[in-house]
Amino acid sequence: MSLNEGDPSARTAPVRTALVIGGGLAGPVAAMALRQAGIEAAVYEAYDSTADGAGGGMTIAPNGQNALDAIGAGDLVRAIGTPVTAMGLRSWTGKHLARFAPPSRFPCQQFVWRADLYRALYDEAARRSVPVHHGKRLTGVTDTASGVTAHFADGTRADADVLIGADGIRSTVRSLIDPAAPRPNHAGLVCFGARLDDCALPSTQGVMYLCFGKRAFFGYQVFDDSSAVWFANLPHRLPMTVAEARAIGAGEWTRTLRAAFADDRIPALEMIGATAADQLLITGPMENMPSVPTWTRGRMTLIGDAAHAASSSSGQGASIAFESAVELARCLRDLPYDEAFTAYERLRRPRVERIIQLGARTNSNKSAGPVGRVLRDLMLPLVMKMADPSQKSAWQYEYGIEWGERVG
Numbered sequence: 001m002s003l004n005e006g007d008p009s010a011r012t013a014p015v016r017t018a019l020v021i022g023g024g025l026a027g028p029v030a031a032m033a034l035r036q037a038g039i040e041a042a043v044y045e046a047y048d049s050t051a052d053g054a055g056g057g058m059t060i061a062p063n064g065q066n067a068l069d070a071i072g073a074g075d076l077v078r079a080i081g082t083p084v085t086a087m088g089l090r091s092w093t094g095k096h097l098a099r100f101a102p103p104s105r106f107p108c109q110q111f112v113w114r115a116d117l118y119r120a121l122y123d124e125a126a127r128r129s130v131p132v133h134h135g136k137r138l139t140g141v142t143d144t145a146s147g148v149t150a151h152f153a154d155g156t157r158a159d160a161d162v163l164i165g166a167d168g169i170r171s172t173v174r175s176l177i178d179p180a181a182p183r184p185n186h187a188g189l190v191c192f193g194a195r196l197d198d199c200a201l202p203s204t205q206g207v208m209y210l211c212f213g214k215r216a217f218f219g220y221q222v223f224d225d226s227s228a229v230w231f232a233n234l235p236h237r238l239p240m241t242v243a244e245a246r247a248i249g250a251g252e253w254t255r256t257l258r259a260a261f262a263d264d265r266i267p268a269l270e271m272i273g274a275t276a277a278d279q280l281l282i283t284g285p286m287e288n289m290p291s292v293p294t295w296t297r298g299r300m301t302l303i304g305d306a307a308h309a310a311s312s313s314s315g316q317g318a319s320i321a322f323e324s325a326v327e328l329a330r331c332l333r334d335l336p337y338d339e340a341f342t343a344y345e346r347l348r349r350p351r352v353e354r355i356i357q358l359g360a361r362t363n364s365n366k367s368a369g370p371v372g373r374v375l376r377d378l379m380l381p382l383v384m385k386m387a388d389p390s391q392k393s394a395w396q397y398e399y400g401i402e403w404g405e406r407v408g
Contacts, residue, residue, distance in 0.1 A: 012336045015039055017160040019150050021138050022167035024051065025118060026304030026321040028125040028132070030166055033071045033329035035128060036403075043125070044136040044150065044158065046167070050122065055114030056193040056281045057229050058312070059084055059208075062106040063399040064319025067326045070401045076120040081110025082223055085206030092214040094265040099207070102397045109315070111208070111221065111229065113195065117318075133158075138172045143298035162337050163300045164328065166321075169289055171306035178294040184287040186239035187311060189217075191283045192253060193231035194275040201228065201267055211268070216260040218268045230271040232257055233286060242284030250277040286311060291353055296341040303328055308352035314359030316396065320352050326401050334407040343407050355396060 018034050020027045023045030034041035060077045068074040085108055086101035102109065125132060137153040141163060148163045165173025174181045201222045208221040217233040234257065245253075254272060261268035289309035295302045304321035311317070327347050331340035 011338045013161075015161045015332045015337050015340070017041070017162075018332070019044060019148070019158055019160045019163045021150065021163065021165050021173050022171075022304075022306070023047075023122075023132055023134070024166065024168060024304075025114075025121060025318055026325050027166035028121045028130065029068070029071070029073070029322050030164055030303055030325035030329065031130045032073065032125055032128055033326045034332065035130060036071050037329045037333035039329070039332060042131040042133065042158070042160075044133050044138070044152070046135075046137040048135040050134070051115075051118050053115050055118070056191075056231065056283050057111060057113050057195070058117075058318055059109045059111050059315050060117075061109050061316055061319040062102055062397040064316075064322050065107060065110065066400050067319070067322040070326050070403045071329075073121070073124055076124055077110050077112060077117065080116045080120055081112045082221075083108035083206055084111050084208045084221065086208075088204075088207045088209045090209055090211045090266060092212060092264040092266065097212075100393065103394050106394075106397045108206075138167070138176075141173075141176050141300065143300065148299040161299065162332065165300065165302045165306045166304050166325070167306055169287060169305040169309045171302065173300060174292065174302055174306050177297040177300050177302065178292075181292060181294065182290040184289045184309065187286040187288045188235060188237060189233040189286040190236040190240065190245055191231065191233055191286050191312070192257065193229065193281045193283060194271075194279045196228040196230070196271065196274055196279075198226050199228035199271070199274065201270065209266075211264070211266045213261055213264045213266065213268065215263075216257070218261060218264070218266060220267060220271055228271065230268070230275075232260075232268070232272075234260055236285070240285055242282075245284045246282045248282075250280040250282065253282060254280060288359075289356070291356075295345050295349075299337060301328065301341050301344065308348070308356060310352070310356045311359035314355055316355050316359070320355060323399060323401065324348050324352070326403070330401070330403060331407050340407070351399065 018039050018041040020031045020041055020043045023043045027043045031041040031043050065074045065077055086099055088099045089097040091097055135154060138150055139153050140151040142149040147159055147161055150158045150163060165171050167173055169184050199222050203224045204222045211218045220230040222228040257272050258269060288311060292307055295307050303324040310320060328344045331344040335343060
């Protein structure tokens with residue numbers, strides 16, 4: 001990558017075009033937000049095909065819905081989602097530990113399958129005439145006073161005023177911005193899940209239960225139409241890749257999961273037992289991303305997991321990615337690119353790093369040993385009674401983006 005930022009007039013010129021690297025969830029949202037800001041944007045995705053059918057489930061928090069509402073896309077989530085009215089915490093004995101939900105002034109969280117959300121965003125981007133180019137694996141960038149050029153493995157290139165890395169936790173753009181950037185760390189957990197079309201258990205009436213099992217963590221929700229979702233986080237000390245986890249096979253992992261939950265008085269065994277081998281989602285290792293010290297260099301910056309990968313335990317990964325995508329577009333609309341990048345990081349870094357720290361703390365609770373498990377189950381109800389968890393977490397949900405306000 002070459003840098004030549006000697007022309008002050010180039011830095012103060014308005015941003016008119018943008019390249020978005022990564023076509024997952026944050027990339028299309030960023031491109032739609034940029035187009036709403038009057039900036040021509042195109043998405044470049046490394047894989048040759050779409051990601052239909054890939055991934056497990058997630059919740060989109062009220063703040064994530066608010067971010068999408070700012071660009072007129074919030075109804076996409078509500079159309080495919082199922083409301084989660086509260087989270088209920090239980091111990092391995094089935095004992096109620098706590099229950100919390102966003103304060104009533106906020107909309108419900110929405111449970112969505114990643115594949116459904118991906119397709120909804122992809123189709124909406126197409127409807128808004130956002131170009132999405134597949135088979136474009138980024139290999140290098142030329143960054144000059146007049147613009148930025150992306151170079152792809154197929155020999156093609158693309159030019160624009162700025163380049164935005166939305167290419168995930170193993171971001172190529174991040175390594176181009178800072179070759180010494182940190183890499184994700186294994187969080188000590190391997191993750192699984194499944195969708196059950198017909199569950200024999202009664203509806204949980206909008207509550208998603210999070211259960212601290214004796215040997216592993218289990219979450220589930222049974223919906224009113226008898227379908228259900230479950231997910232499990234299994235302690236696994238040694239790092240492994242997704243490919244290595246999947247190579248072990250659904251049959252072996254099912255046996256391991258059944259053994260892990262054998263003593264627990266929660267519905268784990270019933271739900272795992274109702275899951276066919278070809279229904280088991282082996283989503284692989286849970287990873288923590290250390291703080292990324294450098295988000296921006298020259299005409300390049302980062303959003304989403306490339307900049308601030310929150311553990312799935314936070315329940316905020318996609319939501320804060322949507323926030324950053326929309327906030328960055330707003331900054332680029334109102335300011336020259338270098339000032340816009342500075343304003344964007346000032347708006348986003350303190351918030352996302354606080355959320356990431358909370359998610360990492362939850363991961364440590366999930367993998368607690370025997371003594372830690374007893375202390376957690378004794379102390380958690382007391383802590384929850386002393387501090388209303390709904391109000392304590394309100395700061396996460398109340399983040400709103402005032403699209404009409406100018407960034408100064």
